[in-house]
Amino acid sequence: MDSSLTKRAAVIDAIPTVFGYVGIGMAFGIIGKASGFSTLNVFLMSVIIYAGSAQFTTVSMLAAGSPIASIILATFLVNSRMILMSTTVARYFKKDNLGKGILIGTFLTDESFALSINKVNYTSGKMTFDWFNTANIVSYITWLIATLIGSLLGSFVTSPEKFGLDFALVAMFIGLLYLQVVGDKKLQKLLQVIVIAITFVLTYLLTIVLPANMVVIVVTLIGCSLGMVLKYVFF
């Protein structure tokens, strides 16, 4: 990753995330098919919802025949972290027109968010619509193709985990976290390490009491608040 913010740079920067999308997207297609949905419906979920973990939640709740309102609420809660990410990213597009902002927001994902936050460390805080939008579109197209392949393969592949594909996404978060800590020039390293340790403890404790899909958002809200308090008091 370098300081270039062209469309071409965005495609290159987004390549590592493609593996994550292929792994999870295919897994989603396979699971969707295995849960009894048509290829078209599985594909539509990726086209319209476009949110990895929330789509898995939706499939399992739909298969269980849950009421529509509760599925939508679950989706909103699982994705509520998007509000935080979107708020973080929106600051870079304050000067662009609203249409561009909405376009960036519409295709924003965990991965493109994390990628862009890393990128900003290389560009001394600059971000462009071209770079972000291209990275987003690469992600979206990859996601759709992976879902389609997964749902078509659904009847043949029984163990995608044999290839370690399910770990692609986790590996990416590890990499992005490390690069973020190394690259962030605003927050002190010790403070960051302490906050990560706190996050670990919070994740462990909250996994005991909260449903899995609520853990990340609640941990994030508490973790960031504690980080802020630590920063004011000790740093």
Added chain:
Amino acid sequence: MSSSNYTLLTILGCGLATWLSRVIPFILLKKFSLPEKLVDFLSFVPIVIMSALWFSNLLLAKPGHLPQFNLEYVLASIPTFAAAIISKSLLVIVLVGMVSLAVIRLI
């Protein structure tokens, strides 16, 4: 309601819920500026979200019990983290992670 309508309506509703959480901040921030406290809060979002996503994947929730560790994922995280330090390249990190897990499962 037919089952295909039920599925389609749910997909549309979920899509709308997701889209709104992605887009509303962009609309609101066009009109308002963020207070400094919130900017400070948001500066922690990247590391906290990424570690939370990582750590939650390492845990297997068991209602009413302490979470167990997903040993395969914990072990695969070690070479992945080493790859991060050595290569600083996301592509290498993801590949090392996938290969590590595949190898661990073979053993």
